[in-house]
Amino acid sequence: MTRGQRRLTTWLLLLLLIGGSVYWSFTIPYQPRQIYRGIPGSASLVLTHDRLAERWDDILDNPAGVSLLTVLGVDLETLRDPSIKPLLNLFAEDKVAVAFVPELGFLSEPAWVFSSWMGGKAIALRWSKKIIQRVGLIPLPSHSGWPVWMTEEVFDDRGTRFMFALADGVAVGVLSRDPAAIEEALAAYNGYYPSVFHRPDLQPMIDEALASEQPDRGWLIPRLLGLDAAWPAWLSFHLSLDREERFSAAAHYPMDEMPPREIDPAAWSPVRPRLAATSVGYAVASPTLTDAFLTRSLPQPWMAPFRPLLVGGDGPLVAAAAGILTDEFSGRFKGIKLPTLLIAARIRDGVDPSTLLADLIDRVNGYYQWQLVPRYERVGDVTVAVLESGGASLYSALGRQEYPSVAILDSWLVLGSNFKGLRTWLTGLDPAMVDVSAVPDGPDPLLGLWFDLAEGGKAIRLALSAWSLKLMLESPVDSGPAREKISEIKAWIDTLVPLETLTLTIEQHGGYAAYALTAGQTETEGDPRP
Incomplete structure (x- = not known):
């Protein structure tokens, strides 16, 4: 090797060393x-x-x-x-x-x-x-x-x-x-x-x-937030926030598997089509979830009057649904227009709904001393029990249209937060508007929920405003923090309204519960309601 070749080799090695050092x-x-x-x-x-x-x-x-x-x-x-x-x-x-x-x-x-x-x-x-x-x-x-x-x-x-x-x-x-x-x-x-x-x-x-392909995901450990033992050990989730007109989230966590319960999908016919046509938001709880909820709620103090009905065999309730109604289906409280809340429970075959309702009222009166007096009235071809008061209390000062009421609709008991809204729901709906597609053609998820953010948000804001006004009239000074919190909730609702709709489903897969939440436009066409 010549002197020039040695010099060139030396410089090349030096450059490689410097380049490698910089790269490293x-x-x-x-x-x-x-x-x-x-x-x-x-x-x-x-x-x-x-x-x-x-x-x-x-x-x-x-x-x-x-x-x-x-x-x-x-x-x-x-x-x-x-x-x-x-x-x-x-x-x-x-x-x-x-x-x-x-x-x-x-x-x-x-x-x-x-x-x-x-x-x-x-x-x-x-x-x-x-x-x-x-x-x-x-x-x-x-x-x-x-x-x-x-x-x-x-x-x-x-x-x-x-x-x-x-x-x-x-x-x-x-x-x-x-x-x-x-x-x-x-x-x-x-x-x-x-x-x-x-x-x-x-x-x-x-x-x-x-490993996730979702750009935003994570996990939560409830006990480290000070939440009680009823929460799962952990909760894993992912989010999708990149589209202005849509938000989606999914989560799963470990849970004890619930024994599956089913009913004939046609059993929903008296209630679900009406709820789907009239509600700004409604939820459907499957027989599996209803049974598990009642069983696990037995130790709770509020379950005391109903405990004898649920212990030692199958309880009388099979499935449940709830809806929030506004506009012509709204009710009144002290003259203030408020949304109507409906809660419907499917009664097990072989149990008479009228007898069960009377038994439930007696048990509530005996335990809480509420002195509820059912006044039965026919609304079309449906029997409705208006739950009036037999004593002197704030509740007894309500007008007849404002009393909570229960309709006996085939094998369903439907509780309305006020008689006016429940009666309109039973009689004021055009049959052509009944949403028969709301009756499922197969098993339901554990829970299905749909909410109209625009109309429902308006109704919730109205209810919150009425509540805030009530607090201010009762205690202008002491209610300040509560009214401020109400204002924050109203502002939070306002930010969600542009997304228009919200859907939530909960399913069980083996030893896990899986949640899926979507607000805004769905990925696929079709009605997102449960």
Whole structure:
């Protein structure tokens, strides 16, 4: 080899060494599972998002997305702040895990923690002070060897700031006023503190989140939110928020399988077609769910008068349905127009509905001392019991049209929140409007629900306004917090109205319950009502 060849070989090897060093320094193999290392193991809610920066504007334009964030207590003005978008572009181009931790840091306060995959960009950002300064960040002392930054401006009156650190291919951050919160998140990342990544019981959740094709998914651990033991151990879900006119969600969680119960679909004929034609929202509970609900409710105090009917054999109720009626089907309470609520129960074959109704009234009167007096009246060819009062009470001051009433409709007992609405429902419906397609041609899901967000939202707002007015007249000062909460609920309803309709189904699959919720346009054509 000549001297020139040796020199060329030396330079080539040197260039390869430099190139390899640069490549090794800025390239990190794609390991999205690593994002869960920065999430403390005590997180009660963990969300995983894909390409959040790219989809951010679409999510904030979705009424359901806005409503969901409002329910979670997130300040929408903060999310729309212009300073948020540069942070998202910096940290949320790939996979991001966002978690709610009930207690974090020295102050043990609730905090939101995030961890995102950045790959080699994390290393480049450590060396690039210009980019860091451009998005309004100031450096903090390093922790566990990782550089830490914090936003210059606060997000609320409490002094909440966004703090983050850049680790090996991962950015770990917190939204908190406590500087110790980021230290605790980094301790979880480094393995000094339990993290979601290191919890064996959460590995199936992580596997499911990483394998899912849905861009927004996650899981919830109810007991870490302080919810009681009646809740499942965990709940897994996914969301779809990218279309402005639609929102969908699905969830599943473990549960004891309910013994299947069925009735002839034709048994729904007296009730479901009418509910489907007149309600702004209605729900149908299958025999399986009805039986399980009654059985599991036996220990509850409110079940005391009915317990003898349900113990020691099959109970008298087979299936149930409910509907909310407005407009000409509305009722009155103290002269205020309110929606009518109907609750229908299918009585088991061989049980006389009239005898059962009289027995139920006697049991309620004996246990609660309500002094209900049924006044029977014929409405068309249907017998209706108007539940008047035999004593002196606020209830007895109601007008006859305002009393709750029960109709005996074939093998169904139909309870109406007021006599006027129930009577109109029985007599004022054009037969041509009866929706016979509402009778199923096969088994129902455990629960099916349909709601007209536009008309139903209007009815609920009206009822809430009436309730707020009542509270104000009774106690203008003490009712302030309650009326403020009512106003928040009304505002939340207003954000959902543009989606027009909402449907919910619950089914059981082996040892799991599966929920499917859709608001807005359905993926397939056809009537979404159960």
